Amino acid sequence: MSETALSINTLAGHLVDRMVADAAKLRIAVSKGERGETIIDAGKAARGGIDAGLRIAEICLGGLGTVELGPTGSNPKWPFEISVRATDPVIACLASQYAGWALSHGEGKGAFFALGSGPGRALARKEPLFNDLAYHDHASRATLVLESDRAPPPEVTDKVAAACGVSPENLAFIFAPTQSLAGGVQVVSRVLEVVLHKAHELKFPLERIIDGVAAAPLSPPHPDFIQAMGRTNDAIIYAGQAHLFVTGPADEAKALAEQLPSTTSRDHGQPFAEIFKKYKGDFYAIDPMLFSPAQAIVTAVETGETFRAGRIDNARLDACFS
Numbered sequence: 001m002s003e004t005a006l007s008i009n010t011l012a013g014h015l016v017d018r019m020v021a022d023a024a025k026l027r028i029a030v031s032k033g034e035r036g037e038t039i040i041d042a043g044k045a046a047r048g049g050i051d052a053g054l055r056i057a058e059i060c061l062g063g064l065g066t067v068e069l070g071p072t073g074s075n076p077k078w079p080f081e082i083s084v085r086a087t088d089p090v091i092a093c094l095a096s097q098y099a100g101w102a103l104s105h106g107e108g109k110g111a112f113f114a115l116g117s118g119p120g121r122a123l124a125r126k127e128p129l130f131n132d133l134a135y136h137d138h139a140s141r142a143t144l145v146l147e148s149d150r151a152p153p154p155e156v157t158d159k160v161a162a163a164c165g166v167s168p169e170n171l172a173f174i175f176a177p178t179q180s181l182a183g184g185v186q187v188v189s190r191v192l193e194v195v196l197h198k199a200h201e202l203k204f205p206l207e208r209i210i211d212g213v214a215a216a217p218l219s220p221p222h223p224d225f226i227q228a229m230g231r232t233n234d235a236i237i238y239a240g241q242a243h244l245f246v247t248g249p250a251d252e253a254k255a256l257a258e259q260l261p262s263t264t265s266r267d268h269g270q271p272f273a274e275i276f277k278k279y280k281g282d283f284y285a286i287d288p289m290l291f292s293p294a295q296a297i298v299t300a301v302e303t304g305e306t307f308r309a310g311r312i313d314n315a316r317l318d319a320c321f322s
Contacts, residue, residue, distance in 0.1 A: 008096050008119040009139035011063025016040075016143055016172050019055050026052040028182075034154045035161070036169035043180025044149050050218075053185025054082075056174055060145050060186060061086055062096035062119040067189050075217060075239060075314050078321060082185060083215040084192040089244075090206045093193035095122045095135050099147065105155045112156060114148040114175070124163035132206065141170040145186065149177040179228040184221050187232035191216040191293055195242040195260055198292040204256050208247045210301065214293060216240035220321055230273030233291075234320035237262040237272060238313045240293030245301050253300035254307040260296035261310025265289040271320040 019040065023030050029046040031039045042048040042056060050069060057067040065086035072081035086092035101116035101124065120142035121127065122135060142164040146152065151173055152160070161168045176183035192214035200206060217239050219231040242260070246253050262268050267275050267287045279285040295310040 007137050007139040008062030008064060008091065008122055009137055009142050012059045012096075012119045012143045013139070013141045013172070015055065015059045015063055016174075019052075019059070026055065028052050033151060033157055033168075033173075035157045037157050037161075038172040039151045040172065040174040041151070041176075042174060042182040043176030048176060048180055048182035050181050050185055053176070053182035053189070056145055056176065056182060056186040057082075057084070057189035059143060059174065060097040060118050060189070061092040062122070064088055064092035064096070069218060072215070072217065074312055075317065077314070077318050078217045078239075080218045081215045082188050082191070082218055083213070084189055085213040086192060089192060089196055089212040090133070090209055091135050093196040094129060094200065094206070095119075095133050095137075097190060097193045098129070098197060100127045100129055101144070103146070103152060103156050103160065105153050112150070112153050114146040114152065116144040116146055116160070118143050118145040118174075120144040120160065120164050120171075123165060124160070126163060129200075132200065140166060141172070142166045143172045143174070146173060146175040147178055147183065147187065148175045151175060177225070178232060179221055179223055179225055181221055184219050184228060184232050187229075188216050188219055188235045191236045191240045192242060194236060194291050195244065195293055195296060198260055198289070199244070199256065201288060202256065202259050204252075205248075209244055210247060211245040212243065214240065214242035216293065217317065226273050226276060230271055230276065231321060233272035234317060236293055237268070237290060238294050238317045238320065241295045241297070241312070242293045243297040243299070245299050247302055248300065250300040250303045250305045253298045253305065257296050257298035257307035258309045260292055260298070262290055262292045262294055263310045269316070
């Protein structure tokens, strides 16, 4: 995709407009913030639901992805899965969906902190990751999705608007806590994003990844944040599957497939909530190689060879979800 081919913020903005129009049907609450920004509550005071989560996931992908819920044949106890595919997965997943923009304001009990994902990141380009992405977006509106139980304060809105180069009234924030159905769905929908991010961490040339699809089971919600977060991660780590299509030598595709699965991580084997507690809530102490699907498939499109690695662990998934 060329740098000026299209605007993911404009594409996602159209999806936001449709979400606002369907607010009653999706059981979400739409309001205006103090700066005139659009606020969409998809799972805190509003009920939200699975459909809202699917919509949010497609917005996270910058309008370049399709996210669907359907039956799976791989796990009889958890028979439904979320599948993701994306036009230009590098841009959709890394320039948009990846939750890499840390937003905060204040200190102490009332402090606000959330990780921002979505196409607004590609306007702000605040993260080191963008040094490796040639894509630049240009748009008059911006959208961010927050894994949070509240909307950002005006100070954060000002910061985001300035960084994105848009007026606050052209800015949209969508939030849903991980404990909600919508929040859980949009996190599991990152099953393709995590494999792209791991490929980048492994130094595989991103320009050689030309397409990708992935799927992971729909995780049941939990009222406790750590348990809810754990289940969404477990869905990917123990039962997620991803298939990448790459150019270049077959032996390099094979090496990529062997390194991608979560089974390569030293922390693989326990429910994520337990791993999180073991490291005293420090995400950065967890082995980053854990954040990937259970099974990876890589096809070298120029030779037609396909390579597989990793394994789905239904027994572990059942223990994590139950």
